[in-house]
Amino acid sequence: MATQECPCGHLGDPRKPCTCHPGRVAKYLSRLSGPLLDRIDIHVEVPSLGFEQLSRSGQAETSARVRERVQKARAVQDGRFASKSRSASAHCNAQMSPKQMRQHCRLDNASQEMLRLAVDRLGLSARAYDRILKVARTVADLDGKESIQARHLSEAIQYRTLDRRGRAGA
Ligand SMILES: [Zn+2]
Structure with missing residues (x-):
């Protein structure tokens, strides 16, 4: 699942400032929060990259x-988990x-x-x-x-x- 972190989409963007009113950001995020976020294991921020960074190859x-x-x-x-009984068994x-x-x-x-x-x-x-x-x-x-x-x-x-x-x- 992917989402922006604010209505304008630039919150946390090193290249472009977010223009949203702080109150709006909080409201926007609060609609995402709670039960939905709880069901997601890992949240990761993926900042936007410039052309130079995108086209750089190697190191990775x-x-x-x-x-x-x-x-x-x-x-x-x-x-x-292998040796445990079949019934309540987890695989990961x-x-x-x-x-x-x-x-x-x-x-x-x-x-x-x-x-x-x-x-x-x-x-x-x-x-x-x-x-x-x-x-x-x-x-x-x-x-x-x-x-x-x-x-x-x-x-x-x-x-x-x-x-x-x-x-x-x-
Ligand atoms: Zn914004």
Whole structure:
């Protein structure tokens, strides 16, 4: 799903200023927020690029390399959920039950505090909280780590851009 962040479409655009009244932006975002945003795992801002940036090739990771990383993380998840009973079985982190989350998404004290602060500050729902934990589990899998570390969690929190914007009133 893709959306602009404000009626004129330039909020956060480094090349063109947003001309919307702040009140209108808040109203615009509030129509998106809540239950809908809660059901989306990852929010990412994609700023508009100039021609020079678009036409520059090289440096970027190839799709084949990305595919390799994704397959590795998938294999980890297959192993995690394979032995469990068929009935309540999940195939990937997104499908974890509350019980599986307690088992596989343990946080150390520092990370727990970080998440508590984020929930407070962003006014996150229980559903968004669960999504952050599951995404953090996947970030840790991509990093080849058994346990979720602070940097995995903070990356997952970063992916709640629209919750953050809505809260800040943009
Ligand atoms: Zn605007």
